Amino acid sequence: MSDIHPDQSTTHRVAGIVTGQPVARRQPVIPGSKDDGTLVEDPGLRAPLVLGDRSFSEVTDIVCSYAEAPLPKIWLAAFTVAASVAGIANVMILYLIITGVGVWGLNNQVDWAWDITNFVFWIGIGHAGTLISAILCLLKQNWRTAVNRAAEAMTIFAVICAGIFPGIHVGRAWMAWFLAPIPNSNGIWPNFRSPLLWDVFAVSTYATVSLLFWYMGMIPDVATLRDRASLRLHKGVSRGFKMPMPIGNGLALHFMPKPDQLRVFIYGVMSLGWRFSSRHWHRYEKAYLMLAGISTPLVLSVHSIVSFDFATSVIPGWHTTIFPPYFVAGAVFGGFAMVLWLLIPLRMVLPNFSDLLTLRHLENMAKIILLTGTMVGFAYAMEFFMAWYGANEYEFAVFANNRVNPAQAPYWWAYWTMIICNVGFPQVFWFRKMRQSPLVIWIVASAVTVGMWFERFVIIVTSIHRAFLPGEWHMFFPTWVDILTFVGSCGIFMTLFLLFLKFLPIFALSELKIVMPQSHTDDHH
């Protein structure tokens, strides 16, 4: 039990402007104890959401100084790798378009394989951001403030990766405009009764709304970055432009504008002239609340509609009513796993970030992984049960002979990987020790990410690789283009995430400040 009272008042100190420096922690972890106040189990005490007895300006420094520091070498190395992998995706897409979808392993029977698996995988990952921002906002879960910005950014990038696949798998990519609600040259309109068209609307609405939500949340924080750069220019403490070099110091280029001048301009344009006015804050908060309100049904609808692509067909293994809730639970599950997978290393690498992203945050997310993982496990069991209870021999055959039984099903290993990763691994979170260990959480998150990819593969490929007539049976074997396109899409995702990490505020600053005790309007701390 900790003796830090979370509501301890802070003495306000005027901090100078320091860039790129880690801010020393004033109240270190209690000696001889792992308990730093976040894991208080006393329900009468609220766990502090920002550790180390920080002042407002320290929190600003922690978040902004990373975006303002010169490019770190490790970032440059990571970016080079990620951008090269992203380049592979571009080459693969170009190769696909100029040659045709025959470069993938698709055949007459399995005409949806890795492309749609990747689409559903990425769009599923893209659900955690909006869930954290919207649903947790409506539920007044204050701990979301530490993770929502990064999770929203991840959402946008995952949706971008998802959007690539339906666009290129249509075969003739220059005909992708057939997806738009406009008549083609014969005056024929798209079929509005088709779930595939609903999907176009759902995914594009989701991408637009998440992008706007993310951007709107960032306006005040980008304005903070703008003001800090402007203040450094006023005080004459701005650094000159230095071209980063692989070895040694950067190369000073005096004819280039100072980085702070660029910041004032770019962040100035991005922040739209935000001046932190309370009259503006009032409308901003209303708008934010309404966006959270409409994003909640939106996020639930998107993956439901994605699942309609399968559920409204008559293919055994797809034609089930459990799909919408099952897909949504799986999306939240996979999305949270990806958030944890990205943020846990970040928390170790970046200075002081563990004060903002505490063990309590990780524990809460681990609990959500456990909950949604168990829901997904229940859905797997229910699907199987209904295949048996429904007495449809084709439906049952898909499960028994195509997926589960190693003696019959060539894809049994995919099914069992999915079960072990998605249902088995999260069960360790029943134990408190496991929930509070970042390493364990990271390993489980990796397993879940793999498992969720296999879930989509199992749903799509094992259902269609054996149709009603054995003469139509075909296996699916990915080609090198299939594999490299997927790997490349991971590169696109990481490239975008690294850019976000370096140049934009990773934490929602103004929201973090609201959950600090100094933001209260009454004096008695």
Next chain:
Amino acid sequence: MDMKSKINEAVSFASDYFPMILRKPAPKFVTESGNPVYGIVAEFSETPKVFKAAKQVRDAGYSKWDVHSPFPIHDMEEAMGIKTTKLPLMAGGAALTGLGIAVILQWGTSAYLFPTVVQGKPFEAWQPFVPIMFELAILLTAFMCIFGMLALNGLPRWHHPLFSHERFMRVGNDRFFIAIEANDPNFDPIKTKQLLEAAGGTDITLIEDIS
């Protein structure tokens, strides 16, 4: 605000766009260098202090003033006497517009403009149109929430007299400011300054409107 100052404000706004037709009304206060006065700014270092000061400024009867803070302060609307925004109403209108567009787009094309037989389903059945009705309603509501919020706030705006105040650049970090505009009918360079001093403000500065 009385009628005269309302008209003045409208003329001043229009003269920014049509300078050859309308002359900008003379400012009420100018500094020694001849620049019009934007207002007076006072700085505060803690949330409770600025909250109390805001109540005092509100009670003194000012209407054109603002509190600037790094984060939205809880209950500040009440302390400042801000009326609730019309944004939810506008968003509701946008939702109905989106719904209407979806209805026209889907019924119009599927049932009237180009009825296509797909699996023998009735042309005008409403059930398959629900998902797109829902999505378009959400999309337009989101647009209204963000762009409506920005429009009501008068943003984007690339410059503001307050940005010329160097201390104001810490507003995004940890400082709180109360700015009272010279346009306010109650504004008086001396009395307003005294009010802000009494309310506990520091570094009280007169801001010029150079644009």
